[in-house]
Amino acid sequence: MEERGKHIANFLKPEMVEFLVNYINLSKRVSKTSNTNKYLEGDGQSPDAKFVSYGDIAIDALLATYLPKIQEVWDKPLYPSFSYIREYKAGTGLELHRDRIGSDVTCSVKLTGPPFPFTLMRGDESFPSDHYTISLGDALVWNGNLYTHGHGDIVTQEDAIHLLLICTEYEDQMYDKRPHLGLPPETREGKEGYDYKDPTYGHDETNDFLTTRNTNDTTT
Numbered sequence: 001m002e003e004r005g006k007h008i009a010n011f012l013k014p015e016m017v018e019f020l021v022n023y024i025n026l027s028k029r030v031s032k033t034s035n036t037n038k039y040l041e042g043d044g045q046s047p048d049a050k051f052v053s054y055g056d057i058a059i060d061a062l063l064a065t066y067l068p069k070i071q072e073v074w075d076k077p078l079y080p081s082f083s084y085i086r087e088y089k090a091g092t093g094l095e096l097h098r099d100r101i102g103s104d105v106t107c108s109v110k111l112t113g114p115p116f117p118f119t120l121m122r123g124d125e126s127f128p129s130d131h132y133t134i135s136l137g138d139a140l141v142w143n144g145n146l147y148t149h150g151h152g153d154i155v156t157q158e159d160a161i162h163l164l165l166i167c168t169e170y171e172d173q174m175y176d177k178r179p180h181l182g183l184p185p186e187t188r189e190g191k192e193g194y195d196y197k198d199p200t201y202g203h204d205e206t207n208d209f210l211t212t213r214n215t216n217d218t219t220t
């Protein structure tokens with residue numbers, strides 16, 4: 001059976017991991033000092049997260065820079081959607097879920113913390129789940145529309161910073177329907193004032209958290 005997740009070892013070089021950790025820690029500090037970042041703490045999927053940030057200019061630029069490397073492991077053309085920083089708090093993880101259109105191909109990159117096993121599963125296949133453990137600087141790429149994914153009951157033992165470099169197979173979802181990369185979530189087409197700390201952000205509970213192009217697109 002084809003691997004559901006594409007594990008890219010050493011996706012980022014150690015110097016780049018170090019730069020990004022310094023950059024994110026400094027961003028956190030600036031946010032706290034200046035109190036200008038309203039998305040300093042948890043989001044709808046991970047309420048206890050210590051830091052989250054959607055569409056950070058530098059991290060969106062990282063997505064643009066590394067898109068060719070993500071494309072190497074993917075069999076369909078990919079477009080950049082958005083980037084996301086999340087620092088998990090020790091003792092937390094991510095519930096199993098599926099993602100919306102526009103967030104269909106996820107490249108998750110580990111920057112800090114101990115190994116944190118990740119599950120990809122699909123209910124209608126005979127092998128219900130695959131487990132991946134990625135090291136610092138490694139990436140895992142998967143289709144988050146197709147596969148239910150997350151950490152399940154497993155929690156991280158220490159705080160852990162992960163980057164999500166989100167791509168899409170749908171050209172009309174490019175930049176997550178923002179005018180261009182680097183812009184905040186409220187610039188998404190039709191989503192003015194949308195609060196992505198809402199627990200339903202990006203998900204549709206009526207069909208197992210998968211928002212398809214055929215359903216009422218009220219949550220994306």
Ligand SMILES: [Fe+2]
Nearest residue numbers: 097098099144
């Ligand atoms: Fe997800």
